[in-house]
Structures are given as C-alpha cells and as structure tokens.
Amino acid sequence: MAPKKAKKKIEGGSNVFSMFEQTQIQEFKEAFTIMDQNRDGFIDKADLRDTFAALGRLNVKNEELEDMVKEAPGPINFTVFLTMFGEKLKGTDPEETILNAFKIFDPEGKGRIKADYIKEMLMTQADRFSQEEINQMFAAFPPDVSGNLDYKNLCYVITHGEEKD
Numbered sequence: 001m002a003p004k005k006a007k008k009k010i011e012g013g014s015n016v017f018s019m020f021e022q023t024q025i026q027e028f029k030e031a032f033t034i035m036d037q038n039r040d041g042f043i044d045k046a047d048l049r050d051t052f053a054a055l056g057r058l059n060v061k062n063e064e065l066e067d068m069v070k071e072a073p074g075p076i077n078f079t080v081f082l083t084m085f086g087e088k089l090k091g092t093d094p095e096e097t098i099l100n101a102f103k104i105f106d107p108e109g110k111g112r113i114k115a116d117y118i119k120e121m122l123m124t125q126a127d128r129f130s131q132e133e134i135n136q137m138f139a140a141f142p143p144d145v146s147g148n149l150d151y152k153n154l155c156y157v158i159t160h161g162e163e164k165d
Contacts, residue, residue: 095159102151115143
C-alpha cells in the first residue's frame with residue numbers, strides 16, 4: 001500500500017499545530033532553533049540577547065528582554081513559541097473575550113449597543129480612540145437605522161475575518 005501524502009494542515013481541535021500549515025510549522029521550527037542559541041529546547045533571556053547580538057543589536061536592556069519573556073505563560077519551548085506566534089499573527093483576543101467586553105455595555109444581552117454611547121466610551125475611557133479610529137470602525141461596521149452597533153457581528157469579523165452568513 002502506498003504511503004498517504006502529508007496533509008497541508010495538521011488536523012486537531014484546539015491543538016496549536018492546527019493553526020498553521022506544515023510548511024509554516026517547519027519555518028517556525030527553524031526560527032526557534034536559530035533563537036535557541038544554547039540548544040536546550042527553551043528560549044530564555046540569554047538566548048534572546050544572543051539573537052539580538054547576532055542581528056547587530058548589542059545594547060538590549062534587561063527590562064526589554066524580561067518583558068519579552070514575560071509574554072509567555074511559562075518556559076518558552078517550541079509549542080509555547082508556536083502558540084505565541086499564533087496569537088500574535090491572529091492579532092486578537094478570543095471572540096468570547098471581546099464579546100464579554102462589549103456585554104458590559106449591554107446588560108440586557110441584545111447584541112447591540114447605541115453607537116453614540118460606544119463612541120463616547122471609546123473616546124473617553126482607558127486606551128482612548130481618536131476620531132479617526134472611530135470613523136474607521138463605523139465605516140467598516142456602520143450602525144443600523146436605529147443607531148445601534150451590532151457588536152456580536154463586529155466581534156465575529158474581528159476574530160474570523162469575515163461576516164457570518
């Protein structure tokens with residue numbers, strides 16, 4: 001019996017390896033191996049410092065290296081490295097996290113928030129949005145005729161890159 005051809009994507013539910021195609025995983029493995037300067041199977045501050053030095057950046061502050069290492073939930077082996085890249089490349093929090101943030105402004109759970117209200121909150125609280133950022137958001141996700149923002153659809157598009165059918 002002939003061997004089966006390798007699948008382009010490794011199958012699996014929440015398995016980090018299912019996030020990437022086989023060729024991407026190989027490229028990440030090569031990058032990990034280059035960064036793991038002492039070849040112990042983990043990337044630590046010393047590995048990062050050596051990697052920066054190899055790239056010509058010699059004066060990396062300890063705090064900067066510590067901040068990078070702290071981004072990981074624990075020691076950075078290849079699986080953690082791949083997971084971190086997956087999260088960075090995806091660039092967003094999980095859909096449920098974003099939905100929960102919007103639900104604070106929607107105590108009745110209707111899935112819609114008054115556009116004027118969310119605009120005010122985004123421009124006056126925490127990491128404030130600029131008027132340009134508000135304009136971009138409403139251009140991409142205009143409020144309905146009643147002036148409501150469908151945040152459930154917005155969250156879906158942010159995390160999946162396309163509207164629900």
